[in-house]
Each structure stands twice: as C-alpha cells, then as structure tokens.
Amino acid sequence: MSKQATDLETPVPQQTVVPAFDPTILPDMLPVYYRRLFPHLPFYRWLSYGLSEDGVFCNREISFTLHDDIYIRYLCFETQAELEKEICSRNPYKIDIGPVMHTRPTNFRIVPGGLTPVQRELVFDIDMTDYDEVRTCCSGAEVCLKCWKFMVLAARVLDLALREDFGFEHILWVFSGRRGIHCWVCDHQARHLDGRGRYAVAEYFNIVSYVNFMGSNSPRCQLGDRSHHSFKRALKIIEPLFEEIIIEDQNLFGTPKGVNKLLHMIHDDGARTEFEGYLQKSHEDGAHSRLIWESFIKYSNSMRTSTANVWSRKLKNIVQEVQLCLLYPRLDINVTRGFNHLLKSPFCIHPATGKVCVPFSVNAVAKFDPTTVPTITQLLHEINAYDDKTKSYMEAPEDKSRIKDHKKTSMFKGVVVFEEFLRKLERSNKERTNVLQF
Amino acid sequence: MEFHLKKRARNDVKVEVVSLESKYPHNVMMYYYPPTDDIHIEEFEELALERLRLLRVLDRAGTKGLRLLSEDWKEYVSSELTREGLRSYLRLCSPGGGSAQGSKHESEIQTRRRDYLSHFILRLAYCRSEDLSRWFVAREMELFRYKFAALSSAEVKQFLEANDFSFQPLTESEKDEVKDGLYESTAGQSVSKIELLDFYKVPFTQVLDLVRGRRCYLKDGFAYVNTHDLVSVVGTKQQDIMELGLLASKGLIEEVEGDERISRMLKALHNSYTGKDYTVCRDAAVAIESLNQLSKTSMPLCMRMCHEHIRAQHHVKHGGRMQYGLFLKGIGVTLEDSIRFWREEFTKKMDADKFTRSYEYNIHHNYGKKGSMVNYSPYSCAKIIKEMAAPGDCHGCPYKSEDQASLKTKLASYGLSTSHIEEVMFFVSRGHYQIACGKYFMLTHNSNVEPTINHPNTYFEESQILMGNRQKRTTGAMPQKAKLRPDIKGHADRSMLNGDDDDELWKIAETQERAYQSQKDISEAFNDDLDLTEITY
Numbered sequence: 015m016s017k018q019a020t021d022l023e024t025p026v027p028q029q030t031v032v033p034a035f036d037p038t039i040l041p042d043m044l045p046v047y048y049r050r051l052f053p054h055l056p057f058y059r060w061l062s063y064g065l066s067e068d069g070v071f072c073n074r075e076i077s078f079t080l081h082d083d084i085y086i087r088y089l090c091f092e093t094q095a096e097l098e099k100e101i102c103s104r105n106p107y108k109i110d111i112g113p114v115m116h117t118r119p120t121n122f123r124i125v126p127g128g129l130t131p132v133q134r135e136l137v138f139d140i141d142m143t144d145y146d147e148v149r150t151c152c153s154g155a156e157v158c159l160k161c162w163k164f165m166v167l168a169a170r171v172l173d174l175a176l177r178e179d180f181g182f183e184h185i186l187w188v189f190s191g192r193r194g195i196h197c198w199v200c201d202h203q204a205r206h207l208d209g210r211g212r213y214a215v216a217e218y219f220n221i222v223s224y225v226n227f228m229g230s231n232s233p234r235c236q237l238g239d240r241s242h243h244s245f246k247r248a249l250k251i252i253e254p255l256f257e258e259i260i261i262e263d264q265n266l267f268g269t270p271k272g273v274n275k276l277l278h279m280i281h282d283d284g285a286r287t288e289f290e291g292y293l294q295k296s297h298e299d300g301a302h303s304r305l306i307w308e309s310f311i312k313y314s315n316s317m318r319t320s321t322a323n324v325w326s327r328k329l330k331n332i333v334q335e336v337q338l339c340l341l342y343p344r345l346d347i348n349v350t351r352g353f354n355h356l357l358k359s360p361f362c363i364h365p366a367t368g369k370v371c372v373p374f375s376v377n378a379v380a381k382f383d384p385t386t387v388p389t390i391t392q393l394l395h396e397i398n399a400y401d402d403k404t405k406s407y408m409e410a411p412e413d414k415s416r417i418k419d420h421k422k423t424s425m426f427k428g429v430v431v432f433e434e435f436l437r438k439l440e441r442s443n444k445e446r447t448n449v450l451q452f
Numbered sequence: 453m454e455f456h457l458k459k460r461a462r463n464d465v466k467v468e469v470v471s472l473e474s475k476y477p478h479n480v481m482m483y484y485y486p487p488t489d490d491i492h493i494e495e496f497e498e499l500a501l502e503r504l505r506l507l508r509v510l511d512r513a514g515t516k517g518l519r520l521l522s523e524d525w526k527e528y529v530s531s532e533l534t535r536e537g538l539r540s541y542l543r544l545c546s547p548g549g550g551s552a553q554g555s556k557h558e559s560e561i562q563t564r565r566r567d568y569l570s571h572f573i574l575r576l577a578y579c580r581s582e583d584l585s586r587w588f589v590a591r592e593m594e595l596f597r598y599k600f601a602a603l604s605s606a607e608v609k610q611f612l613e614a615n616d617f618s619f620q621p622l623t624e625s626e627k628d629e630v631k632d633g634l635y636e637s638t639a640g641q642s643v644s645k646i647e648l649l650d651f652y653k654v655p656f657t658q659v660l661d662l663v664r665g666r667r668c669y670l671k672d673g674f675a676y677v678n679t680h681d682l683v684s685v686v687g688t689k690q691q692d693i694m695e696l697g698l699l700a701s702k703g704l705i706e707e708v709e710g711d712e713r714i715s716r717m718l719k720a721l722h723n724s725y726t727g728k729d730y731t732v733c734r735d736a737a738v739a740i741e742s743l744n745q746l747s748k749t750s751m752p753l754c755m756r757m758c759h760e761h762i763r764a765q766h767h768v769k770h771g772g773r774m775q776y777g778l779f780l781k782g783i784g785v786t787l788e789d790s791i792r793f794w795r796e797e798f799t800k801k802m803d804a805d806k807f808t809r810s811y812e813y814n815i816h817h818n819y820g821k822k823g824s825m826v827n828y829s830p831y832s833c834a835k836i837i838k839e840m841a842a843p844g845d846c847h848g849c850p851y852k853s854e855d856q857a858s859l860k861t862k863l864a865s866y867g868l869s870t871s872h873i874e875e876v877m878f879f880v881s882r883g884h885y886q887i888a889c890g891k892y893f894m895l896t897h898n899s900n901v902e903p904t905i906n907h908p909n910t911y912f913e914e915s916q917i918l919m920g921n922r923q924k925r926t927t928g929a930m931p932q933k934a935k936l937r938p939d940i941k942g943h944a945d946r947s948m949l950n951g952d953d954d955d956e957l958w959k960i961a962e963t964q965e966r967a968y969q970s971q972k973d974i975s976e977a978f979n980d981d982l983d984l985t986e987i988t989y
Contacts, residue, residue, distance in 0.1 A: 083809055178671065178672070179670040179671065180672075181671075181673030182673070203673065207657070210691075213660075214660035214664040215663070217664040217665075218666060221666075225854070225855045227855035227858050231845065232855070240635070242636060243632075243633050243636045243669060243670075244637075244670075246636065283856075283857065
C-alpha cells in the first residue's frame with residue numbers, strides 16, 4: 015500500500031517503452047494472444063473437473079462475443095482440442111461461461127421444454143460502480159489504488175465467509191479487466207446448489223439495504239441486539255482499515271454533502287436531527303472527515319451510556335453499522351442468484367482496456383494493482399522482446415516453446431495462481447471419486 | 453401420480469372413518485403421495501374452490517403487510533377464515549386440535565382429508581406457469597407453517613418419527629465446542645435458553661430460510677439449529693416435495709384435462725387468481741407526447757418517479773428500464789414509440805450509435821420481438837415491492853424504498869396537503885404500501901371509492917376510466933374478476949367455472965405460457981444477460 019503514491023504519479027518504467035493499448039488494433043492482436051498465450055490446457059482442466067460427472071464439460075454453455083457485438087450463445091465443445099481450435103479460429107473479443115445444461119446446449123432449439131441447467135459454479139460479481147457514492151477519488155469506469163481498497167476488503171470478507179461458514183475451499187478470484195472482481199466457487203456442493211440455495215447464499219451476504227433519502231439512496235444496516243458471527247468477523251476485517259480508507263483516502267465526510275451521507279445512515283429521525291445540531295455547533299462546513307468521525311464516535315458513545323434514549327436502544331451499534339454500510343461487500347446479487355447467468359471467463363481481454371482478466375490470490379489481494387495489470391499490447395511486446403533476445407539460442411520446435419510462452423510475460427503470475435487453484439481442485443476431486451468408489 | 457376421477461354417479465360418499473384415521477393420522481401432513489380416492493366431480497370442484505379461498509385469505513394477510521404468524525396475522529386470518537366459512541381449517545391450525553375425541557374428532561379427520569385432497573387438486577391448476585407455481589408454493593408454505601406452529605412438542609416428535617426425520621441432538625461436548633457461535637448467531641432465543649435447548653447439526657442446504665435470514669450459526673457448511681427451528685428442515689423438505697410435485701403434475705396435465713369439465717374449471721380457477729393480463733394492451737395506443745401529462749394525472753408514484761428520473765437524468769438503470777418500459781407497453785405505447793421515447797432521452801447523454809447497440813435490443817426483447825420472443829408481462833405490485841433498489845436506481849415501490857421524510861417532501865411537491873400526506877403516511881408507516889397507494893389514488897382523483905391496487909397498470913386504467921378517457925370494458929377480465937368475487941364464496945353457484953367470455957384472454961395467456969415454458973430457461977439467461985452489453989466488465 016505504501017508504494018501507491020509513487021505508483022500513481024510515475025508509472026513504473028518498463029524495460030522498453032510499451033505502447034498504450036489501442037482498441038482499434040485489438041482484432042489483430044487477439045489471434046496471437048489466443049495462439050500463444052491463452053492457457054488452453056489449464057482452462058480445460060478447470061471446466062472438465064476431471065470428467066468426474068457426465069457431460070460436465072461437453073454440456074457447458076460457452077458464448078463468444080465477436081467483433082461489432084455479435085453475440086453467439088449456446089456453444090459447446092466435445093474436447094479440449096475442439097475448444098482450443100474454435101477459440102483460435104474465431105478469436106472472440108469476449109468469452110462467457112454459462113451453466114452445464116442437461117444436454118448439449120447447441121440443441122437449444124430442438125429440446126422440448128428448453129434447456130435445463132444442472133450445475134454451475136456459485137459466482138459473485140463485485141463492481142466498483144456500486145461504490146460510486148462512497149468514493150471521491152474516481153467515478154464510473156475509472157479505478158485507482160485508493161478505490162481498489164474497497165475491493166480488497168470485499169474480497170477478504172467474502173472469501174473468509176465462504177470458507178468458514180459454508181465450508182467452501184475451491185474459490186477462484188479473478189480481476190474483471192477494468193474495475194471489478196469476480197469470484198468463482200467451484201466446490202461440488204456449490205456447483206450443485208439449486209436456485210433457492212443460490213438465493214439464500216446471496217441474501218446471506220446482502221446485509222445492506224438502501225433507503226431513498228432526499229433523492230439519493232442511502233445504505234442502512236441493522237445489527238440488532240446480538241450480532242451474527244458473520245458480522246463480527248466482517249468487522250474485524252473492516253475496522254482496522256476503515257479510517258485509512260473512508261477518512262484519510264476518501265475524506266468522505268469532508269463536504270456538507272458527505273456529512274449528509276453520514277447523517278442519512280442514522281435510522282432515527284430524532285437522533286439524526288440531534289446529531290446534526292451537535293455537528294453544526296462544533297464544526298464548520300468542510301471540516302476534515304477525521305474531525306467529523308471523531309465527533310460522531312464521541313457523541314454516540316456519550317449518548318449510548320445515557321439512559322432511556324434511542325441512542326442506547328436502537329442506535330447502540332451505529333458506529334459499527336456505518337462501517338459495515340460503507341465497506342461490506344456490495345454484490346451484484348442477481349449474478350449470484352441466477353443459475354443461468356453468464357459470466358466473463360478468466361483470461362479474457364477486456365475490449366476497452368485491453369487488460370487481461372487475471373486470477374489473483376485473495377491472500378495477496380492488497381498487493382494486486384489493477385492499474386498495472388498487463389494489457390494485451392504489453393504481453394505481445396514482452397513476448398517479442400523475449401523471442402528477439404533468445405532467438406539465437408533457442409531454435410526449439412514450436413510446440414515446446416508454445417507451452418512456455420506465458421512464462422515469458424507478466425501474465426505468468428496469473429497463470430500460476432490459476433494452476434495452484436487447479437492443483438487443489440483436482441486433488442480433492444480425486445479424493446471424492448476415491449471415496450465414492452469404496 | 454395417479455388421478456382417478458369418478459365419472460359414474462355414485463350416491464355413497466360416506467367414507468370409512470377407521471381407514472381414514474390411519475390414512476390421515478396427523479393435522480400436518482407431508483404431501484408425499486397423491487391421493488387415489490374416487491371423488492365426485494362436484495366434490496372435486498368444491499374442494500378446489502375451498503382451498504383457493506383458504507390460500508387467498510393468506511395472500512390478503514400478506515399484502516396487508518402482516519408478519520407471518522405474528523399475533524396480528526393470526527387474528528386477521530382467523531377472523532377471515534371464519535367469515536369465509538372455513539372454520540374447520542382453522543381448527544387444523546389451532547393448538548390442541550389433534551387430541552380431541554369423539555364426533556369432533558371425526559369431523560376433524562374429514563377436514564384432514566379435505567386438506568390433503570384439495571392440495572393435490574390445486575397442484576393441477578397451479579402447475580402451469582412459473583408465476584402461478586411460485587404463488588401457490590408460497591401460500592402453501594405459509595399454511596404449512598401455520599399448522600406446524602400449532603403442534604405441541606409431543607406432536608412434533610410424533611410427526612418427525614412418522615415421517616422418517618431422524619435427528620440426533622449434539623452431545624454436551626459437541627455443543628460446548630461451538631457455543632460461542634450459538635450464542636452469537638441463534639436468532640430469537642436468549643442466551644440462557646440456548647444453554648438449555650437441544651441443537652442439531654444439519655447441512656446448510658436443509659435450512660435455507662434460516663441461512664437467508666442469518667438466523668443460525670453456520671460453520672463449515674453446516675447449520676446449527678435448535679428444536680424450534682426444526683420446522684425449517686421439515687419445511688424445506690415439504691417445499692421440495694411440492695415443487696417436484698408441481699413439475700410432475702405439469703407432465704400429467706394433458707391427460708387430466710382430457711375431461712372438459714375439469715379442464716374448464718382448472719383454467720377458470722387460474723384466471724380468477726391472475727386477474728387481468730397486461731402483456732398485450734388492447735386499448736388505443738398512447739402517444740408518448742402525452743406521457744408527461746399522464747405521469748402527473750394517471751401514473752402511480754413508482755412510475756411517475758421513473759418517468760421524472762428519465763426526463764431529468766436522461767438515463768436509467770436496467771431495473772428501472774424494465775419496470776417502466778414494460779409498464780409503458782402495458783398502457784399502450786407502441787414498440788416504435790417506445791424506442792423513440794428511450795432514444796430521445798438517452799441520446800442526450802450518449803451517441804445514437806451506442807443507444808442502438810446497447811439498448812434497442814432490450815426494448816425489442818421486452819416486446820417479444822427479439823431473442824427468446826417472449827412477450828414479457830408488466831411488473832405487478834408484488835414484484836415491484838420485492839425489488840431491492842441499489843444505489844442510483846429509481847425503480848421499486850417508493851412507499852417502501854423511500855425514506856419517510858423524503859416521501860413526505862415528494863408528496864407535498866405533488867400537491868398533497870399536509871393532512872392528506874398524513875393519511876397516506878399512516879399506511880406507509882405500518883407497511884401497507886398498496887393501501888397507501890390506493891389512498892393516494894383517492895386523494896388525487898377526488899374519488900370516494902378506494903381501488904385495490906395490485907398492479908400499476910390497474911392504477912393507470914382505473915385513473916383513465918375515472919377521468920372518462922377510457923371505457924370500462926364490458927367483456928374481458930376486469931368485470932369478470934369483479935363478478936367472480938361473490939361467486940367464489942358460495943360454492944353452490946359455479947357460474948364462474950364456465951369462463952366462455954374469457955376465451956380470448958385465455959388463448960393469449962395460453963400461447964404465451966407455452967412459449968414461456970419452452971423458452972423459460974433461455975429467456976431467463978437472456979434476461980439476465982441483457983445488461984452485459986452495457987459494460988459490466
């Protein structure tokens with residue numbers, strides 16, 4: 015985190031100057047990317063799940079987005095070779111992964127009663143735009159290291175809850191190419207959750223509701239008398255970073271508008287007016303968030319101990335509630351709920367930024383820097399540079415060097431994370447089938 | 453599933469009580485096996501209507517915003533059931549019902565039989581579409597919980613044994629290991645109670661409702677639930693049985709409807725619930741130029757706010773586009789006009805090309821002209837109230853999602869006086885959003901009759917009728933529905949079951965449903981996916 019300031023002002027110089035990504039030449043770059051860099055084999059190893067279940071690979075719906083937003087759905091492939099061949103010949107701008115259907119998805123027009131999804135990873139989509147009202151550094155499609163911290167917390171909270179509460183182990187985190195993150199839970203039980211199960215899990219994480227207040231939606235969440243263990247755990251993760259993110263980085267309450275945001279999170283009209291009066295007396299407009307926040311804590315503490323007051327009953331957890339409201343993962347709940355939802359595949363190239371959708375390790379999420387994720391331009395540059403340098407030494411046969419191509423580039427780390435995830439997945443898959451055989 | 457229906461007349465309907473008691477040993481039954489009794493067509497119809505009335509009482513209690521099984525809820529339901537002449541069902545749902553003796557006992561067993569049979573009859577009527585099934589399962593589950601809550605702990609035990617639920621409580625040492633989690637996360641029980649209660653460890657998938665509401669301790673994929681929460685496990689099971697049963701019924705429906713008497717009744721039953729279908733508007737086209745005016749006079753708050761949001765921001769998120777776009781379709785805005793409306797607004801902020809690429813498809817799709825070709829229905833109040841608005845959204849039911857203070861300001865800006873605002877807010881603060889909406893309608897239309905608002909398009913239509921812009925249709929679903937109400941109370945009069953004048957509507961609904969069935973999954977996927985075009989990377 016500490017190097018962020020320097021990163022922002024002067025991008026780390028590459029060995030050679032890499033041209034910026036140019037969307038207009040993307041179609042010329044994609045064939046090279048898919049032929050030389052896309053990790054076809056690991057990708058297949060993932061989606062085939064060791065072929066432990068019937069149709070798990072060949073009934074999977076894959077969809078391609080080609081140039082000019084031509085969108086082809088219901089594709090499916092019998093073998094790894096066929097998938098690789100199709101990807102390399104069509105060079106899709108985007109690959110989406112859907113559910114495993116009960117039959118080949120290509121038959122969608124002739125299957126009576128339509129396609130029925132039978133399994134699908136439990137997926138989560140967290141998008142930066144949902145944080146727009148709590149970030150002041152950027153907005154819309156932009157993302158910087160300051161706002162990435164929202165993602166850091168979201169990923170940590172969600173990952174831990176999925177592991178500890180639901181007992182899931184095989185969780186793949188992927189940078190979505192611009193400003194968000196995707197989470198794929200690939201455990202057997204997660205893949206086989208039905209619609210109601212997905213809905214329940216999604217709602218489990220949906221603790222913040224939005225109340226329209228004077229024209230803007232304001233988050234509210236209530237902890238109640240005793241807080242659920244998942245809230246407590248989330249707070250343990252969120253609390254230490256709350257001041258750094260909300261107070262220092264974002265200075266969220268540093269404007270009258272920002273102070274209003276804080277006020278609107280107080281879910282009692284009387285108490286809100288009371289606190290508003292107190293703030294007006296003690297601070298001028300535009301006082302730094304730190305002062306506002308300190309007053310807020312002080313005031314709510316003093317009110318909490320006084321007797322027979324809404325502050326002591328309804329608002330006794332208000333400080334924690336505000337922290338959760340602002341920093342608890344904001345999920346696109348429909349993505350998680352839908353059995354049928356298509357989600358962009360890892361290792362796609364984001365067509366607007368040119369960045370690779372690389373998997374990342376949740377333990378190292380704080381070190382992940384979305385601004386320096388390699389673009390396709392950079393990757394091709396690196397691979398060429400490497401080839402130039404080693405040409406004289408290595409006249410190895412094509413197929414051998416092909417496997418290693420991604421290792422020559424900064425995509426290497428993403429592939430390693432992916433392979434580590436696969437290794438664990440395959441191991442537990444093997445254990446599963448062994449158990450079943452006995 | 454076997455479904456034998458008596459087509460020959462038979463006078464003897466007297467059933468042997470002895471066999472019945474073993475057949476229906478309990479007030480609460482798992483609806484495992486379809487009944488194989490022979491019954492008269494008259495009784496078949498009677499049972500169907502009875503069940504429907506029962507479920508509708510529960511439905512009304514829900515739309516009134518009463519919390520399931522709360523005291524208010526129970527009071528309302530029991531008075532309504534009495535009013536509807538369904539006291540016998542009420543007894544099934546009351547404590548101590550099972551232990552009665554003698555003649556009372558016999559009548560109760562008869563009720564159990566009616567309960568069991570009528571459930572399976574309605575399955576046939578409600579298996580036709582996703583929406584109907586969902587409504588049916590939700591109401592049935594409320595009934596189930598109501599009945600289950602009335603059981604004494606001895607009866608619960610008996611029930612669990614009879615239905616092969618085997619639960620082993622945690623041992624003291626096992627409980628000790630997780631006790632911190634139990635204290636923190638077990639909802640509705642005090643710490644001292646938790647110490648005494650038995651806890652059970654079950655896979656979280658068996659208690660999804662507790663998971664959803666974060667009402668139990670979860671660890672490594674297992675939920676720790678106490679004796680009182682076992683109803684969730686049983687309920688989840690019951691719901692699975694019902695959902696599978698509805699799917700199975702769907703496969704049988706053709707065979708059952710071979711008998712015209714039955715098919716007519718089942719279809720009429722269905723219509724009597726759904727009310728009007730707004731998918732295809734059969735009124736004159738509404739010009740988009742009049743929308744500004746109409747939004748002030750005839751649109752409910754939820755739609756007026758969408759409209760104003762679009763005019764002010766020139767953009768609206770997916771949820772708002774769906775809610776408002778389908779509403780416009782329902783009031784009679786043509787596809788061409790609709791595209792024109794959205795384009796004019798959106799292109800104030802983006803270039804025409806992007807609009808064509810990202811949004812036009814969506815509009816065609818809603819009108820059933822692209823993709824899955826399903827003509828989507830405008831959202832009902834129930835759906836809109838359920839929608840969760842996220843930051844930057846404008847859809848949802850404003851009575852629910854708006855903060856009360858800003859709702860007041862909004863109403864004042866729409867010209868309501870302070871006392872009128874208080875009238876509306878009275879219902880809002882009690883969670884009766886639809887009644888609040890009806891109140892708003894009365895106040896803004898100077899009308900003495902308070903309409904029942906279940907659908908924004910009803911609101912619009914009622915408003916237009918009151919203002920003399922539209923004729924109340926003499927044929928069609930609305931009057932039909934109004935006529936239905938009295939009928940359905942007395943089962944002697946079955947004129948509602950001959951829904952001839954409703955054929956046209958039925959045909960539309962039927963073709964649409966068929967398309968819906970076959971394309972359901974595809975369309976769902978499509979629907980979900982629509983926004984992918986709008987950069988959600």
